[in-house]
Amino acid sequence: MNIKNCKKCGKIYSYDGFDNCYACRNEENDMYQKVREYIYDNSNADINKVSQATEVPKKKILEFLRQGKLEIKEGSNLILDCERCEKPISSGRFCDKCINEMDMELKGVLREDKLKKEEEQRYRNANKLNVKNRR
Numbered sequence: 001m002n003i004k005n006c007k008k009c010g011k012i013y014s015y016d017g018f019d020n021c022y023a024c025r026n027e028e029n030d031m032y033q034k035v036r037e038y039i040y041d042n043s044n045a046d047i048n049k050v051s052q053a054t055e056v057p058k059k060k061i062l063e064f065l066r067q068g069k070l071e072i073k074e075g076s077n078l079i080l081d082c083e084r085c086e087k088p089i090s091s092g093r094f095c096d097k098c099i100n101e102m103d104m105e106l107k108g109v110l111r112e113d114k115l116k117k118e119e120e121q122r123y124r125n126a127n128k129l130n131v132k133n134r135r
Helices: 022-041 047-054 058-067 096-134
Strands: 003-005 012-014
Antiparallel strands (some): 003 012
8 A cells, every 4th residue: 555645735645646635636627627617607797707706726727727627618718828839728838739849849850869879889889880890
């Protein structure tokens, strides 16, 4: 049995793959449900109104949006910006354009790294052959 401290409340709990204890996860889920239902019924509410009506901190509402648990409907007053280009988005951390650009950049770096490793391996193999031929 693995025992950890809850990252939110600090209490000891039997680790079940989550960083928070069962009580804190239930509390967070209750907050999520309140916000979700309020936004569903009041789609034009801004984040201040949602926070006041649900008694859920703005920071937690933004966290739900960033995690992709909530999505902003078109025409809503809730505001969420891409962390890279600051373009308005409906959920998550990045807009589709930035996701695609970062994906291409990562693939390019991985490709360069692979080519560099292959080149180093060819160099090592060539050096091994040179050493064997000298003997």
